[in-house]
Amino acid sequence: MKITERKVGKVTVINIDPGDVVLCDLCNKDYTNSDEKGGFLFSGKAVCPDCAPEFMKSVKLYDEERFIVSEARSDETFRDFVYRIRRREY
Numbered sequence: 327m328k329i330t331e332r333k334v335g336k337v338t339v340i341n342i343d344p345g346d347v348v349l350c351d352l353c354n355k356d357y358t359n360s361d362e363k364g365g366f367l368f369s370g371k372a373v374c375p376d377c378a379p380e381f382m383k384s385v386k387l388y389d390e391e392r393f394i395v396s397e398a399r400s401d402e403t404f405r406d407f408v409y410r411i412r413r414r415e416y
């Protein structure tokens with residue numbers, strides 16, 4: 327993560343660039359250097375392979391499948407999946 331600060335008048339603007347870091351939006355686990363496969367995107371949240379099975383249960387329980395925007399391909403790591411999402415290729 328890269329954090330830059332700049333002054334705009336009297337205000338300091340802090341810009342946080344997430345760079346290539348890939349975190350699960352549920353458990354915050356760092357997948358930047360992980361080759362674990364799977365995961366899905368649920369209403370703007372990247373759900374990692376660890377969280378996916380439990381989370382999917384509640385998705386089905388509450389009939390929220392329509393909020394699953396995209397899923398990792400069968401041979402796709404969670405990291406590559408998130409990069410693809412960031413490129414808006416879903």
Ligand SMILES: [Zn+2]
Pocket residue numbers: 350351352353354355373374375376377378
């Ligand atoms: Zn997770």
